[in-house]
Amino acid sequence: MIMRFLHTADWHIGKELGAYSLLAQQTAAFNEIMQIARDEKVDAILLAGDLYDRAIPPTTAVNALEDMLKALNLTSELPIFAVSGNHDGPARLGAGKEWREANQFYLRTELAEAFVPIEFGNTQIFMLPFLDPLDARIYYEIENDSGEMRTINDVMTRVVADMKNEFTPGMQHVLVSHYYVTGSRNEDYTLTSETTSSVGGLKGIDVNVFNDFDYVALGHLHLKQASPSKNVQYSGSPIKFNTKEAQSEKGVFIVDIDDTGVNSKWMPLHPDKDLILLTESFETLIDADFYQQYERNGANLFSIQLTDQPQVSDLRKQLVDIYGEIAEIQFPKIQMEMNDVAKRLKEQEEVSNQTLIQEFYEEVMHDKLNQNQMEIIEQTLIGLSREVTD
Amino acid sequence: MIMRFLHTADWHIGKELGAYSLLAQQTAAFNEIMQIARDEKVDAILLAGDLYDRAIPPTTAVNALEDMLKALNLTSELPIFAVSGNHDGPARLGAGKEWREANQFYLRTELAEAFVPIEFGNTQIFMLPFLDPLDARIYYEIENDSGEMRTINDVMTRVVADMKNEFTPGMQHVLVSHYYVTGSRNEDYTLTSETTSSVGGLKGIDVNVFNDFDYVALGHLHLKQASPSKNVQYSGSPIKFNTKEAQSEKGVFIVDIDDTGVNSKWMPLHPDKDLILLTESFETLIDADFYQQYERNGANLFSIQLTDQPQVSDLRKQLVDIYGEIAEIQFPKIQMEMNDVAKRLKEQEEVSNQTLIQEFYEEVMHDKLNQNQMEIIEQTLIGLSREVTD
Numbered sequence: 124m125i126m127r128f129l130h131t132a133d134w135h136i137g138k139e140l141g142a143y144s145l146l147a148q149q150t151a152a153f154n155e156i157m158q159i160a161r162d163e164k165v166d167a168i169l170l171a172g173d174l175y176d177r178a179i180p181p182t183t184a185v186n187a188l189e190d191m192l193k194a195l196n197l198t199s200e201l202p203i204f205a206v207s208g209n210h211d212g213p214a215r216l217g218a219g220k221e222w223r224e225a226n227q228f229y230l231r232t233e234l235a236e237a238f239v240p241i242e243f244g245n246t247q248i249f250m251l252p253f254l255d256p257l258d259a260r261i262y263y264e265i266e267n268d269s270g271e272m273r274t275i276n277d278v279m280t281r282v283v284a285d286m287k288n289e290f291t292p293g294m295q296h297v298l299v300s301h302y303y304v305t306g307s308r309n310e311d312y313t314l315t316s317e318t319t320s321s322v323g324g325l326k327g328i329d330v331n332v333f334n335d336f337d338y339v340a341l342g343h344l345h346l347k348q349a350s351p352s353k354n355v356q357y358s359g360s361p362i363k364f365n366t367k368e369a370q371s372e373k374g375v376f377i378v379d380i381d382d383t384g385v386n387s388k389w390m391p392l393h394p395d396k397d398l399i400l401l402t403e404s405f406e407t408l409i410d411a412d413f414y415q416q417y418e419r420n421g422a423n424l425f426s427i428q429l430t431d432q433p434q435v436s437d438l439r440k441q442l443v444d445i446y447g448e449i450a451e452i453q454f455p456k457i458q459m460e461m462n463d464v465a466k467r468l469k470e471q472e473e474v475s476n477q478t479l480i481q482e483f484y485e486e487v488m489h490d491k492l493n494q495n496q497m498e499i500i501e502q503t504l505i506g507l508s509r510e511v512t513d
Numbered sequence: 514m515i516m517r518f519l520h521t522a523d524w525h526i527g528k529e530l531g532a533y534s535l536l537a538q539q540t541a542a543f544n545e546i547m548q549i550a551r552d553e554k555v556d557a558i559l560l561a562g563d564l565y566d567r568a569i570p571p572t573t574a575v576n577a578l579e580d581m582l583k584a585l586n587l588t589s590e591l592p593i594f595a596v597s598g599n600h601d602g603p604a605r606l607g608a609g610k611e612w613r614e615a616n617q618f619y620l621r622t623e624l625a626e627a628f629v630p631i632e633f634g635n636t637q638i639f640m641l642p643f644l645d646p647l648d649a650r651i652y653y654e655i656e657n658d659s660g661e662m663r664t665i666n667d668v669m670t671r672v673v674a675d676m677k678n679e680f681t682p683g684m685q686h687v688l689v690s691h692y693y694v695t696g697s698r699n700e701d702y703t704l705t706s707e708t709t710s711s712v713g714g715l716k717g718i719d720v721n722v723f724n725d726f727d728y729v730a731l732g733h734l735h736l737k738q739a740s741p742s743k744n745v746q747y748s749g750s751p752i753k754f755n756t757k758e759a760q761s762e763k764g765v766f767i768v769d770i771d772d773t774g775v776n777s778k779w780m781p782l783h784p785d786k787d788l789i790l791l792t793e794s795f796e797t798l799i800d801a802d803f804y805q806q807y808e809r810n811g812a813n814l815f816s817i818q819l820t821d822q823p824q825v826s827d828l829r830k831q832l833v834d835i836y837g838e839i840a841e842i843q844f845p846k847i848q849m850e851m852n853d854v855a856k857r858l859k860e861q862e863e864v865s866n867q868t869l870i871q872e873f874y875e876e877v878m879h880d881k882l883n884q885n886q887m888e889i890i891e892q893t894l895i896g897l898s899r900e901v902t903d
Contacts (some may be wrong), residue, residue, distance in 0.1 A: 219609030
């Protein structure tokens with residue numbers, strides 16, 4: 124019996140670039156994934172974490188993800204094996220999961236659930252949500268200062284050993300999970316990926332930990348090239364989230380598993396628009412000789428990094444008039460100045476309030492604080508903190 | 514065939530008084546409700562809105578509510594008929610509701626769902642979530658400036674008429690909903706209730722709108738005395754949320770319905786501690802002759818309103834040492850001064866930022882801003898607004 128899975132991950136529903144929502148592109152990519160699942164007659168979906176972009180996604184994202192899950196699991200009756208990733212809030216995403224399970228939608232958000240595999244055809248499917256070594260030490264009742272289980276590789280070694288106790292001989296074994304896994308094959312790619320080895324304070328996991336699994340469906344890194352081996356793979360995200368991924372192809376894996384082995388094939392997705400990064404001065408950006416080399420006005424999505432700091436009042440308007448859809452306009456110079464202020468504040472241990480106010484201001488004004496404003500806030504916070512301690 | 518329901522509402526899971534979490538009391542009350550449901554052998558639970566206290570509840574509240582729903586519906590196999598209230602976020606609370614429904618947990622969060630009754634024994638159960646007249650005008654495709662459906666009473670008249678089209682003759686008809694409903698019986702109580710007729714900009718609904726229902730299980734008002742008739746009732750909240758309710762009894766209704774009519778009985782809950790309001794000067798509060806009249810040190814929960822503004826640095830500590838558990842200490846005098854500042858700011862159209870910063874400060878510091886701090890922020894906001902418009 125061959126079991127056929129569609130492996131996808133890192134949907135990051137609700138993600139925005141600047142104030143630009145990616146929801147339309149994410150929905151289009153999802154519809155392509157649905158079509159592939161139907162055309163390829165897959166038996167189930169492996170969804171390897173980061174369903175949402177944040178622990179508290181906006182309600183538009185909640186509605187969008189729910190629509191996708193309903194289409195897959197309720198309308199198309201496709202079983203789903205899913206875990207929460209580091210971007211998901213386990214409690215919020217996991218609310219109601221026990222009811223979903225009755226319709227073969229298995230969503231794991233806690234470590235304890237990782238040791239209860241689901242028997243599905245001739246496979247045993249294990250699901251391990253993203254967790255911190257601290258969570259694992261609590262689960263295994265290990266003292267924090269014992270020196271045990273310090274790294275995520277330590278944790279995974281123990282978790283996989285406990286999973287193997289549940290292995291039924293003669294069945295195939297699949298794991299769905301969401302971590303940074305390294306192997307000889309992917310070192311170059313993981314280094315250039317958005318997610319570096321230090322994210323979340325976690326070092327990587329050695330791919331050899333998973334040798335006894337027939338297939339490991341990973342999420343976390345957004346490029347399939349980051350896959351450490353042919354049996355331990357990242358599907359990557361369905362759409363491009365940043366300009367480092369501009370040259371890469373997005374897609375899903377179709378994975379066939381039986382007792383003779385694993386075969387996976389890559390199925391590319393076809394986004395209707397690409398994400399193009401422009402790092403130029405304002406003068407260059409508004410020069411017809413420059414911009415006419417790009418398809419514009421909705422054909423592409425532009426992310427602009429200004430190399431200068433032009434004093435133009437309708438800067439955004441001018442750029443939108445030329446380029447059409449602009450995801451974000453970044454001012455690296457101003458960012459650097461803000462970082463300087465933040466650094467000084469950190470030394471005064473005021474950074475968290477400052478950061479909160481920055482975020483609050485950006486949310487309310489859809490604009491960043493300038494140097495002058497930052498200094499007013501800095502002085503105010505220092506004044507307030509003196510008030511409090513007086 | 515007699516159908517027996519347990520009618521409860523307004524759980525407000527996640528609610529805090531000041532920084533004091535009510536979760537322990539809410540869990541104790543829930544356990545009592547579970548016991549009543551078992552002892553009374555009810556056929557189903559009617560849960561009339563405000564399951565959560567806020568649209569984005571803390572994860573402790575998510576986990577607590579999910580535990581309660583699992584205990585009721587998955588462990589005890591009790592059907593639940595529930596609606597979202599004005600405190601619930603319909604999208605977040607409603608996520609996954611389609612899967613819950615397979616186990617007879619019916620949760621309605623949208624108007625469109627109100628016209629699909631569930632046949633349950635000899636009853637047809639309709640569920641109408643809280644909504645704004647604006648939502649109804651969108652649903653019914655009524656122009657905002659048409660003058661139609663201005664009030665919630667207009668909306669309810671139309672909604673009930675549409676529900677009646679779905680009535681199966683010979684069955685009993687039950688509605689679960691979450692609104693401010695007025696009748697001759699309850700006028701005194703609704704006026705003194707926390708929720709006044711102007712909350713949410715909504716006027717009340719005339720109880721006579723519901724004449725064709727056998728029973729209407731309401732949420733929204735927190736005292737059973739606010740019930741407009743014996744067939745249109747508020748169960749009230751399971752625990753006391755504010756000191757205006759200090760004299761009232763909390764509980765649930767057990768409602769028997771068959772073709773001969775409706776019988777409901779009140780089942781009181783027995784909180785292990787009461788909420789006691791003290792409005793006194795600091796001097797009185799620390800006077801043994803005064804405080805010895807109360808059971809203290811965990812036996813009761815105190816809400817303190819200071820009538821003066823004492824210059825005591827360890828005020829909270831002194832009061833906690835005497836009274837044990839204190840939910841909140843209010844300073845009405847300082848509040849009035851803050852209102853004065855807010856009023857001045859409103860005239861300068863800066864009130865919303867000011868309010869946000871106040872709330873932010875209170876959340877971070879668990880303390881209120883004093884007059885001096887308020888003035889610094891006022892000046893800063895004015896300065897910032899000049900920066901922005903420059």
